[in-house]
Amino acid sequence: MKRAFSNPIGFTPLPVTIISSLVYTALFVALVVMHLVVPSAPRSPTPISGVNLTEAWLDLQYISGGFHPYNSRRNDETRDWLLRRIERILAESTRGFMFDRSRYLHDDLFRASVAKQSPAVVFSDVTSNVTFSSEGKKLSEPGLSVYFEGTNIIVYIRGSEDGDGDWWTTGQEPPEKGGVLVNAHYDSVSTGYGASDDGVGVVTILQLMKYFTSEGHKHKPKKGIVALFNNGEEDYLNGAQAFRKHPLSNFPKTFLNLEGAGAGGRAVMFRSTDTEVTKAYQKSEHPFASVLSGDAFKRGIIKSETDYRVFTDRLGLRGLDVAFFEPRASYHTDRDDAKHTSIDSVWHMLSAAIPTLEALSSDSQSFDGKGSDSVWFDLFGQILAVFKLRILFALSITLLIVAPLTLIIIGTVLYKVDKLYIFGRKKQVQRGEGDGSILLHGWKGFFQYPLLVVLASAAVIGLAFLVVKLNPYIVYSSPYAVWSMMLSAWVFVAWFVSCAADFLRPSALTRLYSLLWLSFVSWIILLGVTVLEKRENIAGGYFLVFYFAAIFLATTIAFLESFSLPRKSEYAEEVSPSDDGRNPSRGSQSISSGQRLARSSEEQQRPDNTNEEQPAGEDEEATETTSLLRHDRQTTFAHYRHQNPDTNEAEAIDEGKERKVYLGEQAWSWSLLTWPWLLQFLLLSIIPIILTGEVALFFTSSVYQTLADGSSVMLPYFAIAIFTILLLIPVSPFIHRYTYHIPIFLLLVFIGTLIYNLVAFPFSANNRLKVYFDQRVDLDTGINTVSLTGIKDGSFLQDIAASLPSTAGQEIVCIDSTLRTGLQQCSWRGLPPKVVPSPPPGLGIPPQFGYADWLSFNVSRTTNTTRNEVHVTLFGKNTRACKIEFDSPISDFDVKGAAPEERSEKVPKEGSKEIRLWSRTWGKPWHVRVHWGDEESSIPVGMKKQQRKRQGLNGRVVCLWSDANDSGVIPALDEAWKFVPAWVAISKAKDGLVEGSKSFLT
Secondary structure (H helix, E strand, O other): OOOOOOOOOOOOHHHHHHHHHHHHHHHHHHHHHHHHOOOOOOOOOOOOOOOOHHHHHHHHHHHOOOOOOOOOHHHHHHHHHHHHHHHHHHHHHOOOOOOOHHHOOHHHOOOOOOOOOOOEEEEEOOOOEEEEEEOOOOOOOOEEEEEEEOOOEEEEEOOOOOOOOOHHHOOOOOOOOOEEEEEEEOOOOOOOOOHHHHHHHHHHHHHHHHHHOOOOOOOOOOOOEEEEEEOOHHHHOHHHHHHOOOHHHHOEEEEEEEEEOOOOOOEEEEEEOOHHHHHHHHHOOOOOEEHHHHHHHHOOOOOOOOOHHHHHHOOOOEEEEEEEOOOHHHOOOOOOOHHHOOHHHHHHHHHHHHHHHHHHHHOHHHHOOOOOOEEEEEEOOOEEEEEEHHHHHHHHHHHHHHHHHHHHHHHHHHHHOOOOOOOOOEEEEEEOOEEEEEEOOOOOOOOHHHHHHHHHHHHHHHHHHHHHHHOOOHHHHOHHHHHHHHHHHHHHHHHHHHHHHHHHOOOOOHHHHHHHHHHHHHHHHHHHHHHHHHHOOOOOOHHHHHHHHHHHHHHHHHHHHHHHOOOHHHHHHHHOOOOOOOOHHHOOOOEEOOOOOOOOHHHHHOHHHOOOOOOOOOOOOOOOOOOOOOOOOEOOOOOOEOOOOOHHHHHHOOHHHHOOOOOOOOHHHHHOOOOHHHHHHHHHHHHHHHHHHHHHHHHHHHHOOHHHHOOOOHHHHHHHHHHHHHHHHHHHHHHHHOOOHHHHHHHHHHHHHHHHHHHOOOOOOOOOEEEEEEEEEEOOOOOEEEEEEEEOOOOHHHHHHHOOHHHOOOOOEEEEOOOOOOEEEEEEEOOOOOOOOOOOOOOOOOHHHHHHHHEEEEEEEEOOOOOEEEEEEEEEOOOOEEEEEEEEEEOEEEEOOOOOOOHHHHOOOOOEEEEEEEOOOOOOOEEEEEEEOOOHHHOOOOOOHHHHHHOOOOEEEEEEEOOOOOOOOOHHHHHHHHHOOOOEEEEEOOOOOEEEEEEEOO
16 A cells, blocks of 8 residues: 655655644744844834933933942932933923922932923922831741831823822822823842843833923823832832822822843833733733733742832732843843843833833723733734633633533544544454454554653653753753753654654554543643632633643544544445455454554565566565655664555555555545644644743743742753643644654754753853852951852852952851852851941951941830830941841831831731831931830740830841942952852842941840
8 A cells, every 4th residue: 555745735754744844943933033032123213202212322321330229329329310310301391391499408309399280290209208017938927127218209290181280289189090100210239230120111211201291292191190210129129118108109090110130131021910901011012921920929939029019019009010031140230231231122111111101191991990810921022912811711611611522522423424433443244144343443543642742751851850960050051952952852752752653553543642632631731720710810821721722623623534534334344355255264354454564574585476567657665775755665663664454455445545545554544634634733833832932931031040049940940841842742643754854863952962961061151150249247246257148059159259369268158048048158257348437457456446336326225114115226337228136026116207107017917026227318327216025925935924024125236338339348349259250140148238237135
């Protein structure tokens, strides 16, 4: 029997190999290019009326020109520059805008005095302060409390539907609440220049101001816009917390938060409160979004936070979080500068913010009340799909019910018309006086597919464990090498297993059985996804819903293909022995409908097995070099050949039908259509690969460099293994038809990438391992300790510490970090810091005498018959950030000058073990009144209530220094930047680079 290669889309090796390979290559290349390449900014500096990209890029140069954390002089300079920049923008674009110069305060702070109908109002907020608290890592543990004095800058852009007047000066509520808040923070961390985090967000808002206030009111919003430049986000979302105390915080309904956690790239919309606000982002020129990240934040998988949390939890607003997110290795390091971002990244965020803000400010009616849970994702950065979660749930339920019912109905119809060959073993026939049965071999191929998938999947999961065991951090710098290794391994193993199975038991039903197995397993997965949608409001499984839908459609087509088969009874009659005595040997025996005859070499050489007079054009005896396109083809297993089915059966089927049976498969398959496989493959591949591929790239890009933060080492490898399986499952029902060329090539790719992944050094100058610096000085004893915190595995951290000259001859002590779970901390005696002028070296003055006046404090206990109370006065030189740490939790506290707060706001339920204090002015002393022992839970077991007044309160007062702009101020940090290997990046471990502390007892 022969099936010649006459159909370019037939289900034969060459078309299957070529078409499927081209489709996969095209989709993979498109996905990777769209993921890595930032859309180019327009060549024109003014691509939109009211927007100037050149100005934005120059603004970014200034903002990222130095470290500007809240506790630095550069932060004040940045604030002053920002105020002047706002004034200049509004002066150029707004007629009648003016500043009241007589209202300027010290440190160049000012207020804006404007006419009642002025299109913009600027608030330099130097009065708002806030006290708040946070729960401990566990609900049963004490938390911490924060007192913060804000220095936010707020610009109110009046909407066309807003009322006139300045209601905010009267202490009244806004006449209409419906505005939009757009937020970015202008502070950076002490070890990062803040280009992406959050300089691009700041310059984006400056351009938004220019756009919405342009002369002629071309783009004037319907509802007012509040532009918030907050200060102090990096230290505990302090700036957003302070905004809660400003009158304008009562005005917005919605918000757009602009953030950064990488260095350049594309800005992703990674979190949203509901469907309605997400639709505002649909008009972005190049949307980039995934609901998967929103689910990760919702379930607490991602621990870090942005101002989004304050706006939603504390102000009750609805809105979006948009941020740069990779490379994570540059986040909070000196690589977060303008050099490592681009004007393309600026345009990507700006071009998304403009239409989003226009949509939010144009339709305030849609944002009344609580929004609906949503599903969102982009397609190739061109289209944003947004719909309600309940629609996804309805689709999931529908598929769970309709899919199996449809297949059962089709199977029933096939059974009724006698064409259900799957699971069919034999067909009874009657001929003359005898009867017998024809073997259909319908079960052949049933167990091939699960064996294929299990072995191929076990291979990639095994590779994940192998790499984690031998070179666990290679994914940090080479994620695509890991991807290549797993993809090539899966394809080769799947192809090899399928070829072996197909050689031993060829079956025309292999593809149908594969799809049935896929339908069964994916139905179970869909069931789990549906439960999560309903119970946990998890929308991140959306791609699996569409994946199942594609499998269901492909399986349905495969079932419908069976209608082209002959009736089993007709086929049995055709191949059974005739009454005239032909084929007597088959009498009433069971007859195989498709078997492989392995003839011996002697039989092949017999004269009756040769045909020397074979006409021209007929096929000759197959040899080991016979083309794969011939029926008696050489298989991948070089010394074996597929042979023709049973000779007697061949005689019973006419030659035309015989030629349509693919090598070694059941003879009744002659009538199967040869083209439906292509439709099935396209259904299985295009949409599932696009959706799954985008999720896979986004997820792995989000986690592969979080290993330096203490995340699970196994997570990125396991994720890549799972996504590898999902991405290659679509080709698995067809892979037994592959020629050997692609799999052998992928085998070579696998060998090369495996060797690389096992032996290559895991870090590089472009993908630096992040370690965290801090320096602690005990001002009582003069002990000065420098620490680097980093990954545990291997000796990387110890080697980094040993590369510093100051550690020579010292013992480097490494312990598990108490600040960052999953990391270790290595410490040694460090170079003395010079954050406060101290006695010069060489005079023989002990360090502690130089440190003594860095920090001064007084703790006095107050006699009180009802409460334990102390007064703490604290002052630090050249700083505006200090804290008080307690050995046991406190129950309440008050800071002099603080705005009134409820006790529940200031201290969490289990009490606080730390009070963080932030002042807007330098050299300001804090006066803090602290209470403890007021709650029954805080009284030690066995202590009587009347004894609680005699409880003591011990702890430490600490001040922080965070300004590393001047060389020599923190020599230990300068040394680290200079001498660590090129593959290491330094980031800050705490709010302060240097902490000086003194202890107290009461």
